[in-house]
Amino acid sequence: MSEMGELKESGCVAVSDDGKPVNNSELMMRALQYAAGIGIMVISHAEELELVGEGTMNEGFTSTELGLKGIPRVAEDIATARETMLAEYTGTPIHIAHVSTKGAVRIIREAKVRGVKVTCETAPHYFTLTDDAVRGYNTNAKMNPPLREADDVAAIKAGLKDGTIDAIATDHAPHHLDEKDVEFNIAMNGIIGLETSLPLSLGLVTDGTLTINQLVEKMSCIPSKILGLQRGTIKVGSVADITVIDPTCEWVVEADRLSSKSKNSPFLGWKMKGAAAVTVVDGKVAFSR
Secondary structure, eight states, rough: OOOOOHHHHHHHHHEEEESSSSHHHHHHHHHHHHHHHTTTTTOOOOOOOOHHTOOOSSSHHHHHHHHEEEHHHHHHHHHHHHHHHHHHHHHHOOOOOOOOHHHHHHHHHHHHTTTOOEEEOOOOGTTOOOOGTTTTTTTTOOOOOOOOHHHHHHHHHHHHHHHOOEEEOOOOOOOHHHSSSSOGGGGGEEEEEOHHHHHHHHHHHHHTTOOHHHHHOOOOOEEHHHTTSOOOOOSSSSSOEEEEEEEEEEEOOOOOSSSSSOOOOOOTTEEEEEEEEEEEEEEEEEEOO
């Protein structure tokens, strides 16, 4: 375990095993107990590494057709089940990052019904894309967890609609061109997501999955609450972190127009609707379109 107490004293609000999932169940249990004792959130990258092996994309028809080693859904499902069971046993909270499978949604939903202190998030690419985006060996569609199939996308949307999935995060992972412009098997995982998260998520309002108020809650208020931050609300005395959005703004995702130094997005060339017009951080304008 990391020095959680010292990390919290230095301003850390959460600890995570993202990038190197904890396979030792006792270690995760002790981490949950210790973190709860000092009031810091544990964020889990739920993945059973022995099932992942050398997999590079979702295991299914597309991986077979492309000849790529697959990562089965159950790798995420098993780890999600373990985390919720440990949280239930210890009575401590846990947050599951970037949920991508229908099985994980079901497990978390059932755990919440039992009163387990579990929260979770997904990312826009998991309710927008399927593993078909990998066709052509598109490394900009390589991520971890990988893009899944249509029934997983449907389950993610259902989880957002019924409140099983608490929040929407970007899982923003910038990479240099040299880390992506290589063979699919050795390309780095991850995509950029900050600039496309809003328009893609507004699609959930358009298709009736969420109301605009629910979307705002899942992208700001609820994440702040999960992490215990005094942000995400507009009221007298609160921190002035505000994003003014233009839901009608139409634009095309073009590499040379992205603010991010990295351009590793599977949405290059997509037409988007909706954008941030002004961003205020700590009361100061940080961005203006």
